[in-house]
Amino acid sequence: MAETxxxxxxxxxxxxxxxxxxxxxxxxxxxxxxxxxxxxxACFACSTCTAACPIANQWKYKPHQLIRMILLGMREEVLSSxxxxxxxxxxxxxxxxxxxxxxxxxxxxxxxLASEEGKIPDAVKFLAKELLEKGQLYVVTADWEREDLDxxxxxxxxxxxxxxxxxxRTRTGKIAGGE
Amino acid sequence: MPTYNLYMGCSxxxxxxxxxxxxxxxxxxxxxxxxxxxGVACCGSxxxxxxxxFGWLLVNARTLAIGEKNGHDIxxxxxxxxxxxxxxxxxxxxxxxxxxxxNEELKKSGLELKCNVRVRHVVEAMYTDIGIVAIxxxxxKPLDGVRIAIHYGCHLLRPKDVTEFTPEVLxxxxxxxxxTVVEYPLWKQCCGATVLPxxxxxxxxxxxxxxxxxxxxxxxxAMVVCPACGNQLDLQQFGIKxxxxxxxxxxxxxxxxxxxxxxGMSEDEVGLGMNRVPADPILCHFTSE
Ligand code: SF4
Ligand code: SF4
Numbered sequence: 001m002a003e004t005x006x007x008x009x010x011x012x013x014x015x016x017x018x019x020x021x022x023x024x025x026x027x028x029x030x031x032x033x034x035x036x037x038x039x040x041x042a043c044f045a046c047s048t049c050t051a052a053c054p055i056a057n058q059w060k061y062k063p064h065q066l067i068r069m070i071l072l073g074m075r076e077e078v079l080s081s082x083x084x085x086x087x088x089x090x091x092x093x094x095x096x097x098x099x100x101x102x103x104x105x106x107x108x109x110x111x112x113l114a115s116e117e118g119k120i121p122d123a124v125k126f127l128a129k130e131l132l133e134k135g136q137l138y139v140v141t142a143d144w145e146r147e148d149l150d151x152x153x154x155x156x157x158x159x160x161x162x163x164x165x166x167x168x169r170t171r172t173g174k175i176a177g178g179e
Numbered sequence: 180m181p182t183y184n185l186y187m188g189c190s191x192x193x194x195x196x197x198x199x200x201x202x203x204x205x206x207x208x209x210x211x212x213x214x215x216x217x218g219v220a221c222c223g224s225x226x227x228x229x230x231x232x233f234g235w236l237l238v239n240a241r242t243l244a245i246g247e248k249n250g251h252d253i254x255x256x257x258x259x260x261x262x263x264x265x266x267x268x269x270x271x272x273x274x275x276x277x278x279x280x281x282n283e284e285l286k287k288s289g290l291e292l293k294c295n296v297r298v299r300h301v302v303e304a305m306y307t308d309i310g311i312v313a314i315x316x317x318x319x320k321p322l323d324g325v326r327i328a329i330h331y332g333c334h335l336l337r338p339k340d341v342t343e344f345t346p347e348v349l350x351x352x353x354x355x356x357x358x359t360v361v362e363y364p365l366w367k368q369c370c371g372a373t374v375l376p377x378x379x380x381x382x383x384x385x386x387x388x389x390x391x392x393x394x395x396x397x398x399x400x401a402m403v404v405c406p407a408c409g410n411q412l413d414l415q416q417f418g419i420k421x422x423x424x425x426x427x428x429x430x431x432x433x434x435x436x437x438x439x440x441x442x443g444m445s446e447d448e449v450g451l452g453m454n455r456v457p458a459d460p461i462l463c464h465f466t467s468e
Contacts, residue, residue: 035232035270035274035277054368054369054385054388055374055381055385058381085229085377086374086377086378086381087374088333088369088371088373088374088385089225089333089334089373090333090337090368090369090373091333091334091336091337091338092333092337092367092368092369094337094338095337095338095339102338104337104338105338108225108228108229108232109232111229111230112228112229112230112231112232115229115230115231120230121376121377123376123377124226124229124230124376124377126376127224127226127376128226128227128230128231131221131223131226131227135220135221136189136220136221137189137190137221137224138189138190138192138193138194139189139193140192140193141193145196145450145453146192146196146199148450149196149197149199149200149448149450150200151192151196151199151200151203155187155192155215156215157187157215157216157217157218157219158187158192158219158220159217159218159219159220160220160221162218162220162241162288163220163221163238163241166234166237166238166241166284167223167227167231167234167238170231170233170234170237171230171231171233171234172227172230172231172234175230175231
């Protein structure tokens with residue numbers, strides 16, 4: 001066991017050491033004050049959420065780590081992570097959390113925070129533009145198909161103007177307009 | 180006759196008019212009056228919730244307020260719309276401050292939300308208001324023995340405190356047609372539709388896993404109650420063929436289509452030709468009688 005006697009390098013740890021100077025102690029509060037963050041402090045790091053997640057295997061930051069990172073204040077890493085956008089929002093983690101942490105809802109809140117800082121994947125930005133321009137994600141094109149099925153060719157009651165007006169004034173307007 | 184505010188959303192009318200038509204026809208036979216809501220648009224999808232929480236609250240609060248005016252429940256055939264309306268309702272019901280903010284905006288167009296309106300999936304209204312007994316009475320061509328795997332959809336089932344929906348509702352509705360509900364290990368798993376814009380490979384993998392699990396449990400076809408899930412499980416079978424070289428040939432039908440067929444309606448009436456994977460097993464079942 002000669003190599004364990006060699007004490008020149010830093011101690012071997014299971015995880016990468018965290019740079020304490022980069023932590024944001026207010027991050028936890030920030031999340032707590034968001035619509036679904038009340039219970040985040042109750043997390044006891046059991047990893048049940050990760051066990052329930054169908055895609056955690058391909059992530060660097062697993063769901064339980066994301067929650068831990070919030071509590072530690074790793075704001076920058078969390079908000080820039082691809083994980084928060086790849087999450088399926090399938091709510092399997094949230095359903096099983098024994099501590100009532102709203103894991104999926106918190107991921108939605110994280111996206112909202114990231115969006116405030118303009119950190120939005122291009123594909124999602126594109127959808128914001130679509131919503132703003134068309135007032136809906138899908139527009140009826142094949143109206144003959146509808147008629148064949150005894151439906152009105154145009155969707156009854158549909159009116160997109162107010163929808164577009166609202167989103168022009170909220171953050172969507174900034175996201176879609178700001179390029 | 181029970182009357183409802185029908186919130187159709189944007190995906191069903193544009194992508195799945197067959198689902199829309201089957202829903203209307205079945206509802207009529209069941210004695211449900213579905214009235215398209217006036218002056219409404221899209222729910223914004225989960226993407227809007229992600230990037231613009233307040234905008235998402237506003238557009239959906241507006242829909243809720245329009246529905247609230249006439250006192251009828253809002254029903255929708257789309258899990259995405261269902262989740263958006265339920266989520267916003269739940270949040271505003273429990274957050275007075277945000278409700279006030281939202282109402283200040285809604286006031287400008289003469290609307291006010293009190294959060295008295297009730298939102299349900301349209302098949303949930305069939306279950307609770309019409310009931311299994313009455314539905315069974317209208318079955319003329321029972322689907323005895325046909326093995327069907329249900330994909331419930333994440334946003335229909337979870338989070339339960341918000342959606343207030345239990346899987347048994349769909350199980351019982353399907354059994355009412357005489358079909359056998361197939362149990363399969365991945366019944367809770369996501370279809371992958373939500374991740375399609377940011378990671379297509381992952382979306383395809385999820386659809387593949389889901390369909391494989393159904394097929395391994397010997398399902399003859401799959402049932403959905405959402406256009407996004409339908410798209411992902413039906414159309415994506417072609418994507419799976421490309422990436423995995425696997426052909427599942429598992430037809431995917433919307434519940435009202437299945438119910439309509441069991442009530443004796445024709446395949447044309449429910450637009451079965453628009454389902455991408457040919458729905459032969461169900462048709463063979465009828466012709467072999
Ligand atoms: S399941 Fe809940 S308590 Fe356990 S690690 Fe995940 S968030 Fe924390
Ligand atoms: S909601 Fe997201 S993090 Fe939670 S289990 Fe589903 S994919 Fe994983």
